[in-house]
Amino acid sequence: MPKLTLKFENAILGEVPVGSKEVSIGRSPDNALVIDNPAVSHYHARVFNEEGRMMLEDFGSMNGTFVNGQRVKMVMLKPGDRVTVGKHTIVVSDSTDLDGFAPVGVGVAKAAAPKINETVMLDTRERREFLQKIAAVGESAQVAPARVKVATLIVRSGKTDRQEYALTDKLTVVGKSALATVKLKGWFAPKAAAQINRREDNSYYIGAADKTPSVNGNPITHPTKLSSGDVIAVAGIEMEFVLRD
Amino acid sequence: MSTTAKPMIASALDFAARSDTGRARENNEDNFQIAAELGLFVLSDGMGGLDAGEIASKLAVETIYAHCRDADSNPSLAFEGEHVDGASETSNRLASAIQFANKLVRAAAAEGAKTEHSDNGSGGSSGTPKSMGATVVALQFFADRVSVAHVGDSRAYRLRSGEFLQLTDDHSLVAQQVREGRMTEAEAEASPLKNVLMRALGVDDTVEIEVDEEIAMEGDAYLLCSDGLTRELSDGQIAAVLTEMTDPQSAADQLIDLANLAGGGDNITAIVVRVGAKSGSTLGKIGRWITRSGN
Numbered sequence: 001m002p003k004l005t006l007k008f009e010n011a012i013l014g015e016v017p018v019g020s021k022e023v024s025i026g027r028s029p030d031n032a033l034v035i036d037n038p039a040v041s042h043y044h045a046r047v048f049n050e051e052g053r054m055m056l057e058d059f060g061s062m063n064g065t066f067v068n069g070q071r072v073k074m075v076m077l078k079p080g081d082r083v084t085v086g087k088h089t090i091v092v093s094d095s096t097d098l099d100g101f102a103p104v105g106v107g108v109a110k111a112a113a114p115k116i117n118e119t120v121m122l123d124t125r126e127r128r129e130f131l132q133k134i135a136a137v138g139e140s141a142q143v144a145p146a147r148v149k150v151a152t153l154i155v156r157s158g159k160t161d162r163q164e165y166a167l168t169d170k171l172t173v174v175g176k177s178a179l180a181t182v183k184l185k186g187w188f189a190p191k192a193a194a195q196i197n198r199r200e201d202n203s204y205y206i207g208a209a210d211k212t213p214s215v216n217g218n219p220i221t222h223p224t225k226l227s228s229g230d231v232i233a234v235a236g237i238e239m240e241f242v243l244r245d
Numbered sequence: 246m247s248t249t250a251k252p253m254i255a256s257a258l259d260f261a262a263r264s265d266t267g268r269a270r271e272n273n274e275d276n277f278q279i280a281a282e283l284g285l286f287v288l289s290d291g292m293g294g295l296d297a298g299e300i301a302s303k304l305a306v307e308t309i310y311a312h313c314r315d316a317d318s319n320p321s322l323a324f325e326g327e328h329v330d331g332a333s334e335t336s337n338r339l340a341s342a343i344q345f346a347n348k349l350v351r352a353a354a355a356e357g358a359k360t361e362h363s364d365n366g367s368g369g370s371s372g373t374p375k376s377m378g379a380t381v382v383a384l385q386f387f388a389d390r391v392s393v394a395h396v397g398d399s400r401a402y403r404l405r406s407g408e409f410l411q412l413t414d415d416h417s418l419v420a421q422q423v424r425e426g427r428m429t430e431a432e433a434e435a436s437p438l439k440n441v442l443m444r445a446l447g448v449d450d451t452v453e454i455e456v457d458e459e460i461a462m463e464g465d466a467y468l469l470c471s472d473g474l475t476r477e478l479s480d481g482q483i484a485a486v487l488t489e490m491t492d493p494q495s496a497a498d499q500l501i502d503l504a505n506l507a508g509g510g511d512n513i514t515a516i517v518v519r520v521g522a523k524s525g526s527t528l529g530k531i532g533r534w535i536t537r538s539g540n
Contacts, residue, residue, distance in 0.1 A: 169331040171390060171458035179388060192389065195460045198331060200414075209460045222408065 002054060002079065004047060005091045006033060022048035025085055026059075030157035030238075039063050039086035047077065054092065056083060149243045151204055151226075153196075158237025159185040167204060172196040174234060175209065184235055193235040197223070204241065211235050258284060258386060261493035262516040265501045267473055268509030274298030275471045275514040278306040284386035285313055285339075286516050290399050290471040292445070293377035297357070301377040304353055305346045305446055309383060312342035329456050336392040339385050340454045343394055343446070350379060350447035378445040382413060382469050384518065391461040396444045396454055400475060402483070403459070404466040409484035412459065416444040440472075467518040470500075473511035477504040493517040 003017045016023050016033050024031040026044040035044075041061040048055055054077040058065035066084040067075055077083070083090040151167040161183040165172070174182040175192040184193065190210035197205045206213055207223040213234035215224055226232075228243035258281065266273040274291040276299070289305040291298030316322045316338050326344030329337050354377045380397025393401050398415040414420065418441040419433035433439060444453055466487050474483070483500065490496040500515045 169458075170329070170333075170336065170456065171460070173460060177389060179390075192460045192462070197457060197459070199457065200455050207459075209462060222410065 264514040276302040297377035301379040308346040309342040378447040469516040473513035477507035
């Protein structure tokens with residue numbers, strides 16, 4: 001599956017796979033690829049799949065979208081193409097193309113873009129490898145080695161400190177407090193809006209704290225087990241709960 | 246000052262406990278221990294012939310308290326058992342304490358077995374019986390959350406905004422069957438095997454401890470109880486008491502009284518903890534720690 005790698009200067013900020021869903025690009029947090037930069041329009045462009053071809057469309061953005069230096073309106077993309085949105089470069093690659101993409105931790109990415117207010121995304125490959133390592137350590141100690149699935153929260157809309165969160169803790173808190181995992185921004189955000197528990201059997205339950213979250217549009221009435229693909233809404237943010245092997 | 250485990254800073258904990266032999270048993274094999282300065286509440290229900298149960302549960306709660314207390318002043322104290330991934334240091338320390346308690350209860354059982362062997366079997370009831378076990382359920386409050394650890398079928402509950410929630414899954418055979426969809430709750434209730442435990446302290450060299458963490462909020466009420474309470478009273482009845490009686494001591498007393506009225510078929514113990522901002526906390530009055538007073 002092809003993917004888009006977001007870079008700023010020489011730092012890799014993150015990756016987004018291009019599957020059947022389109023990848024929207026822009027400053028607004030409900031885009032798939034969020035670039036929080038004044039030179040980027042709220043809804044700047046999109047990459048989508050048209051009959052097997054990867055297409056890029058500019059939404060009539062203020063500063064334009066460029067492919068390999070040329071300003072475009074609608075164009076087909078090939079692996080290796082470099083798309084420029086504002087000061088960010090989006091490199092189109094196949095998932096097998098790992099050459100030259102040294103994974104960079106969040107710390108380095110932050111150092112590369114200190115002054116501009118970016119939405120920084122973690123490098124998905126590095127995190128995936130890290131989590132796999134942890135899962136293996138756990139497995140060797142277990143009597144019955146079960147395939148431990150990796151649970152992630154992907155923020156679809158709303159202001160949070162990151163776009164993706166790995167749910168490795170027993171308790172994940174969504175809120176403004178310093179101890180929260182999913183940190184909410186905004187003056188009126190509650191310290192602890194909601195919580196997600198990882199139970200002994202590695203099932204995940206969402207529960208209310210200051211606020212009552214909704215799962216797939218329905219407010220919960222008690223701690224509710226999460227399934228992959230569930231969409232959680234609470235305190236002005238929307239997140240998708242994803243379970244991967 | 247404590248380093249690893251801190252009780253709630255912004256709010257104070259108001260608590261009370263009561264333990265009773267009930268109306269059917271000769272002795273009380275439940276024990277509990279509370280360490281306010283650590284935000285720690287531990288309850289244990291012992292089992293075994295003669296007074297083995299009482300010895301086991303007392304050893305369990307004392308060991309858990311001592312380990313947590315020692316770790317508080319010495320954070321580099323070795324951990325017993327495996328690290329719990331994704332859990333805080335406080336939770337890991339609590340699990341370590343329970344694992345350590347398992348070791349000691351097991352050792353005490355082995356010691357008892359030796360004593361019995363060397364006995365000439367002259368018919369006296371001297372010597373510690375060779376099998377003893379105990380359940381345990383513990384809460385430890387720190388920062389804005391609480392660790393919940395348990396082994397067995399003693400329970401922790403939470404009352405928050407009208408919702409009464411059982412925080413712990415029973416480690417009993419029938420509860421396991423219900424969870425797997427092989428039995429209904431009603432069948433479990435009626436089953437003659439309903440007291441059979443899948444996990445307990447003192448049975449194996451190591452024990453599997455279930456550890457969870459929860460956000461703790463002002464206004465929350467928590468209950469730790471042995472099965473002697475829940476065998477007599479429904480969740481609804483218990484929730485009603487906790488809702489109406491905001492004073493923890495009154496609530497604990499009422500729970501025990503009602504359970505005895507309903508039959509008192511087993512030892513009954515309840516620890517009630519309320520989280521709330523209090524001016525003039527009662528912590529000072531009650532004292533730093535309390536244990537079950539002979540009943």
